[in-house]
Amino acid sequence: MQPFQQGRFVMPILAKPMRPALVGIVVFLLAGLVAGGLVYRSEQHRRQLAQSRALAMAADHAQSLQQNLQQALGPAQFEQVVARGYDYVLWRIDPASQQRQIIAQSAKVPLDAVDFELKVPNAKWTLSVAPTTGWADPQGLSLKVALAALFSVLLAYSAKQAGAARVRANELQVDVNAQAVELVALNQRLQSTLDALPDLLFETDMDGRYLAYHSPRSELLGKTLHRVLPVAVADICLAAVHEANAVGYSHGKQIQLALPDGAHWFELSASRKPGLPGDAPTFIVLSRDITERKKAEIKIERLTKLYAALSQCNQAIVRCSDASELFPIICRDAVNFGGMKMAWIGMLDEADQLIKPAASFGSGVEYLEGIEISVDLSGDKGRGPTGTSIREDRPFWCQDFQHDDATAAWHERGERFGWGASASLPLHLKDRVIGAFTLYAGEACAFDEAAQNLLLEMALDISFALDRFADERERKIMQDDLRDSEERYRKAFQTxxxxxxxxxxxxxxxxxxxxxxxxxxxxxxxxxxxxxxxxxxxxxxxxxxxxxxxxxxxxxxxxxxxxxxxxxxxxxxxxxxxxxxxxxxxxxxxxxITRDITEKKLAEAQIQQLAHFDQLTGLPNRSQLHDRFRYALSLAQRHGDQLAIMFLDLDHFKNINDTLGHSVGDQLLVDVSRRLKAALREEDSLSRLGGDEFILLLPGTDEAQASQVATKLLAAVAQPCQIEQNELVSTVSIGIALYPNDGQDFETLSKNADAAMYRVKQASRNDFRFFTQEMQTHSARTLQLVNALRHALPRHEFELHFQPQVALQDGHIVGAEALLRWRHPELGMISPAEFIPIAEDSGQILAIGEWVLRTAVRQLKQWLDAGLRPMVIAVNLSAVQFRHPNLMALVTRILDEAALPPEFLELELTEAAAMDDPPAAIAIMNKLDEHGIRMSIDDFGTGYSSLSYLKKFKVNKLKIDQSFVRDISDDPDDKAIVTAIINLASSLGMHTIAEGVETASQLAFLRLQGCDEVQGYYVSKPLPKDQFEAFVRNSIS
Structure with a gap:
């Protein structure tokens, strides 16, 4: 049995007790050997005691390791082991190479050492120790064996000592086992302590390779920091290791890591481990999570910067005098002092509802170049933070700029400039939103409640400054105005x-x-x-x-x-x-201040005269007459009397003006006014309305009396008068309306008197008529048609009919007259004789005439293009159209639009319109003739043509009025007139055409007299365009 097994000391014990007799025999027979064995056992006992002490010493050192790993690995601790007489080696098995790796050792390698296993974070280390002098002395053992043989007499004593040693050995075994258990418990407590640490603990070499880890992260072992961590973070960790290698320790370096629950901050502490000479240095690195502390520091730092920016803002407000000076400083301070990435101020343009940058500063100001931000909610450009802030008058906090839908249109720009959050704060001028202060922070969630309050205070301060600037401007304006006023007063007083x-x-x-x-x-x-x-x-x-x-x-x-x-x-x-x-x-x-108004008073008197009296005749004007009517009406109502309103208009007065000049006409008006006034009573009031129109108020006058007065007036006007060697005879048409039957007020009575006078003009002239209800109906009809005419063109109610014009020489159709028809959806077909005069009086004839001309020209062009026989299209011109200065341009433009040669167009003008202003008519006709456009005189013989003018007219054709053709077969006078017209036209080189031909006898007479062309129902009535085309084609076939 080995005394050391698996790092533990084991005491060999006999399996069973030896009997005394056997012991005695062994003692006496093998005295020397027994003595030597006892001596050897004694040496084993001494070695066991030394090993127990070594284990105890190792346990004490392990306990030191558990208490403070970094101090336990220091040189001082290992020197204590050597001082106690032991050599040591601390080692482990390298996970990568499976080779024994020396962590620390004494100068002398221990021989036949005892081992103690030590658990450290993520690894197992072994501490081996042995006495510096060894466990036993070989020379002493030999000596003792020899002495045992020589002194066998001491065997009994030695046996006794051996028994005692055996007892002590058993006790030692118990002590060693207890020490080993205690060492294991200490090791477990050390591991528990390390596991309970909230910090990360790992060991690296100089290259940042993980050697050990206190948590179960075995996959890290053997890897370098740069393989595990982001480059920037790994660089910081490796810098801490290098600093620890240089000075023994490193403390205070901080790193940030993105973890599943967000970004975390860690503070690093590193120290160099002691090792044997020649060993590569290793380092213990402690990483403490300081995220909450860091957040608090960042918050404090951010608030400190914002406080500084707010302070700078307020100082700038005190210094600056207008927004153009203040805004750039505010933006710069928000970045330089407030820690913002970029800041800008935008002002709302009321005209286009766009927000225009007024000032900006920081990283990404080019973002504003060409930017389009609106307050209009209908477009994407108006849904962002700035537009919303201004439109809704509220701060807009975007805590995650890159992921907020409101900033979707600007994500690409924001990412390029590194913006994590933004804030937009409305700016006010006199409680009205005029712009926004927008800031961008580098990190998300940068605007907590405290930051928001500071920024809101800054926005309020800016708005306060804007109000102050406005007040200052107003005050300065007032001061300037006051100073100017004083100066103006001084100048005004003197000058x-x-x-x-x-x-x-x-x-x-x-x-x-x-x-x-x-x-x-x-x-x-x-x-x-x-x-x-x-x-x-x-x-x-x-x-x-x-x-x-x-x-x-x-x-x-x-x-x-x-x-x-x-x-x-x-x-x-x-x-x-x-x-x-x-x-x-x-x-x-x-x-x-007194102004001389003498001339003004005189002018007022003159104006008063002009305001109430006619300058030419001295008669009261309409306004003065109206005042007198009110007085006369009150008397009539009080006494139940009647009164009469007469409307007078001189007959053919325009001819006198045109032929003899306006001076003669004015003298005639003065003379007529004198005659009329002489024929009236003193209480009667005569007023001139303008031109040749007069209105007369006759208080207390009934119908019989009004007839007598009208008769006297007709006679008075008809008297010849001598003006500038001219004896003139004038007549007048008079319309009469009576109160109360024909009206209750001045406007109604004068309107009805005018309507009665108009009927006299239409009938015979030089007469008078009283107003009747039939005239009222006629006036109502006229008003109805005036209103309906305004919608006729837009509603396409007009249409053209075409009446063929036939050459008597061969019977061919050589032309067509375009005749206007009005088909009203409610009133039905309305005669041109009824609506054309109304169109002329109401000013609508120009638009209608243009439509007729354009439609007729286009229609003829279509017929010619369709292969219809060439012919001339005749279009009637009203007097208003003929005198219009744009006539020539209009006709040529219409012809050009239709691509119709001018020789296919013939314009018809009534004799009266042509003779209204003969010189002007000659000039217009000459222009038309120069462009190849034909002219004809319509209704010839019904007016007062002067032969001297007629021969100067560029006219191609005279049109004999149907009033002469109608009775041509029976009336000698009509025959004579028609014959004279044909002969006159022939002598002047003109053609003739007779209209209204309805019988064969009429046709025969006209052919006999040499008339060139005819038109009328005998040939065909006016036809719609499709029927006319069919008629022409059938006549050819």
Whole structure:
């Protein structure tokens, strides 16, 4: 049996007791050998005791290891082992190479050492010790064996000693076993202590290779720090190891690791382990989790920076005078002092609802270049933090910029600039949101409650500054205005064209006057100052000054007081005075400004005359007549009387103006006014409305009396008058409306009288008519058509019909007249004779005429393109169209649009329209002729054409009115007129066309007289476009 088994000391014990007789025999027969055996056993006993002491010493050292591993591995601890007379070696089995690795050893290698197993974090170490002098002395053993043989007599004593030694050996075995158990318990307590540590403990070599780990992480052993940790973190750990190698220890280095539950901060402590000479150094590294402490430090640091930024912000607010100076400082301080990555201030543009950067600073300011941020919720650009903050007037905290949906449009930019969180705070000016202060932090969740409160305070301070800037601007403006006002007052006092003066309130003593006062009154400054108004006799009516003083005493000021004043030369002038009570050298005074309004008063009188009377005739105008009507109406209502309103219009007055000139026309109007007024009673009122229209008010007049007055007026106007060698005879058309039957107010009565006069014009002229209900119906119909015409074009209610024009020479269709038709959805087909005059009067004829011209030209072009026989399209022009300056451009544009040659278009103009202004008509016709556009005179023979003008007209054709054609077969006069027209046209080189041909006899007469063309129901009635096309094609076939 070996005395040492598996690191434990085992005492050999006999299996059973030896009998005394056998012992005696052995003693006496083998005395020397027994003695030597006893001596040997004695040496074994001594060795066992030495090994027990070694184990005890190793256990003590193990306990030291458990208490403080780093101190236990230090040189001082191992020197104590050597001092106690032992050699040692601390070793382990390398997991990688499975070779024995020396951790520490004495200078002398122990021989026949005892082993003690020691558990350390993630490893098993073995401590081997042996006495420096060895367990026994071989020479002493030989000597003792020899002596035992010589002194056998001492065997009995030796046996006794041997028995005692056996007893002591058994006791020693018990002690050793107890010491071993205690060492194991100590080792377990050390392991429990290490396991209970919240810190990480591991051992590395100089290259950062894991040698041991106190937690079960065996997969780390043999790996380097750079294989396990991020490069930056591994570099910090390795730096701690190198520092420990240089100075023995390292403390305070910090690392951050991303763990499943988030980022954690650790603080590193490293120390170099003692080792045997020549051994590679190893290091114990302690890693303590300081995440909570670090968070608190970061929070304190962040708040400290924000406090600093807030302080800088407030200092800047005190220093700066406007936003353009303040905003860049605020952004810079938020970054430099507040720890932000970037900050910017955006202002809302009310016009386009976009947020425009006003100032920015920090990493990523180029992010703002070309950026489009809106407050409009309908687009993505308006749903971000800044837009939301301004739109909803609230702070917007984005704690995770890269994952917040609100910042989706800017994730790419935010990642490039390293933004983890953002905050947008609304800025106000006078409680109105005008912009936002936006900041970006480098880490997520950067804005806790304390940070938010500081930033909100900063935003409030900025808004306060904006209010202060605005107030300061207003104050400065007010100061400037006050200074300017004072300067203006000084200049106004001296340079005002008005009379400015200061007088004492109590007695009117003049204190000061300006040059305007001198100019207007004629009094010099030295003649006035020191004297009173009474002494100077300036007030035309002294009572006016008393009114001024009373107003100043009660109100403190008086505005626009009109009064008369006396100049130095005695002339009277009208003045408009404004004054207020002031203190001047501690005396109540009057500061007054008086403007000379003499010319204005005269002008007002003239304007009053113009406002109520006609300048040409001196008759009251419509406004004055209306006032007189109200008075007459009140009398009629009080007494139950009637009154009459007459509407008068001179017949053919325009012809006089056009032929004899406006001067003659004006003299005629004055003469007519005199005659009319002479035919009236004193209580009657005659008014000129304008042009050749007059309106007459006859109080207390019934129908019979009104007839008598109208007859007298017709006779008075019809008298010849001599004006500039011209004897003129005029007639007048009169319409009459009576109160109360025809209306209860002036507007209704004058409108109805006008309607009655219009019927006279349509009938015979030089007559009068009373208003009837039929006229009212006609007026209502007219109004209805005026309103309906406004919608006819947009609703496509107009259509064109086409009436063929046939050449009498060969019977071919050579043209077509485009005739306008109006098919109203409710009123049905409306005659052009009814709606064309209404369109002309209401100003709608231009748009309608353009539609007719464009539609007719396009239709002819379509027919020509479809192979229809070439023909001319005739389109009627109204007088308004013909006189319009844009006529030429309109016609050529329409022809160009349709690509129709101008020789296919013929414009028809009535004789009356052509003779309205013959020189102008000649100029227009010449332009049309230059462009190859034909002209014809419609309704020829119904007007008053001058042959001198007719021959100058560029006209291709005369159109004989159907009123002459209708009775041509029976009426000699009509035959003569038609024959004369045909002969006239032939002599002037013009063609003729007769309209309204309905019978064969009419056709035969016209052919006989040499008429060129005819149109009428005898050939065909006006046809819609499709029927007309079919008619033309059938006539060809």
């Amino acid at each position: 005002s064209p008005d009379a400015v003066n200061i007088t004492r309130l109590v007695d009117g003593l003049y204190v000061d006057v300006n040059t305007g006062f001198e100019r207007i009154t004629g009094w010099r400054h030295d003649e006035v100052v020191g004297k009173t108004a009474t002494e100077l006799n300036l007030w035309g009516n002294p009572a006016d000054r008393m009114r001024l003083v009373d107003a100043l005493q009660s109100e403190g000021r008086c505005n626009n007081l009109e009064a008369t004043f006396v100049k130095k030369n005695g002339d009277i002038f009208h003045g408009l005075m404004s004054a207020e009570k002031v203190r001047f050298k501690d005396v109540d005074c009057i500061l007054s």
